[in-house]
Amino acid sequence: MPAWGKPARWGRRSLLAAATLAAVLPGPGRAQVxxxxxxxxxxxxxxPADPPLSDKAGDGFENRIAVLMAESLGRDLQYTWFPMAQGFVRRTLSAVQCDVIIGYAQGDELVLNTNAYYTSAYTIVTRADSDLHDVTTLEDPRLKGRRIGYVANTPPGTHLARLGMIPDAQSYDLMVDTRRYHPNEDMLADLAAGRIDAGLMWGPIAGPLAKGYDGKLVVTPLIHETAGPRLFYRITMGVRPGEDRWKRTLNSEIRKLQPQIDRILADAGVPLLNDDGTAAKALPAP
Structure with a gap:
């Protein structure tokens, strides 16, 4: 989400240090936040290059949510593009080059969070023709000794370590320049080709990307783990600390637009969960 909080791409955000507003605003007469x-x-x-979440072509589901929000607010939509890597928050939001990050994990201290507008989880992705296609938990004994892909320094790796499965696992880089490297796409390509047996991936990335495999891949949210760390997260929009009025404005729009936001996410293939992260979210018929 960003998607930075704890999940895969969101995990990159939790590793960054945001500059203070005082460092980017002019002298004693600085504006109110x-x-x-x-x-x-x-x-x-x-x-600008982080599908399926966002890209310059406007094809990501976060792009579509941004269009919806801008239309509802009656404002033009403008972007500040910067790779989801070191310096993202400092060079964009904190530098006052832009005013909102569309996807940001709840509870991260780098930003002020709006209300959550969806909840999702890490998933296990398997081949539909595999004996692992119906696995729902990492504690399933069928996973022992299997080659499992995961993004380094994300919560699923902690579970693999707890279960003694790291020696057989395949890690993919977390901190990358998304204009050049695409570890999530690489993981799914390796899975489809049989180079790994399963992949552990943040659901809002896994679900949309797996749609490109025409039903050959199965995406299952990991909501049945019995030990931590938790694998589900509530996703918000992120604004600068202190911008409570702007946050309230966005909260009002989120409440009003929630059915349309849900539909954008569901159409993209994002696994949507209830607020507790314990079951699929019930959505009204389109």
Whole structure:
């Protein structure tokens, strides 16, 4: 989400240090925090090459949510593009180049979080023709000795270590320049080709990407683990600390637009869970 909090791509965000507002604002007469938000445009901080979440072509589901929000607010949509890597928050949101990150894990201290607008989880992705296609938990004995892909320094790796499965696992890099490297796509390609037996991936990335495999891959949310760390997260929008009025404005829009947001996410293939992360979210018929 960003998607930075704890999940895969979100995990990159939790590793970054945001600069303070004092470091980017002018001298003693600096503006009040609320005055930094553009009154005429929805200025979005985003990665230009991070499908299925965001890209410059506007095809990501976060792009579509941004369009929906801008139309509802009656503002032009403007982007500040920067890779989801070291310096993202500092160079975009904290530098007042933009006013909102569309996807950000709840509870991360780098930003002020809006209300959550969806909950999702890490997933296990398997081949539909594999004997692992119906695995629902990492404690399933069928996974022992199997080659399992995971993104380094994300919660599923902790579970693999707890279960003694790291020696057989295949790690993929977390901190990458998404304009050049695509570890999630690489993991699914390795899975489809049989180079790994399963992949552990953040659901909002896994679900949409797996749709490109025409039913050959199965994406199952990991909601039955009996030990920590937890694998589900609530996703918010992120604004600068202190921008409570802007946060309230966005909260109001999220409440009003929630059915349309749910539909964008579901159509993209994002696994949506209830707020407790214990079951699939019930959605009204389209």
């Amino acid at each position: 609320a005055d930094l938000v553009s009154p005429t445009a929805l200025r979005v901080c985003a990665d």
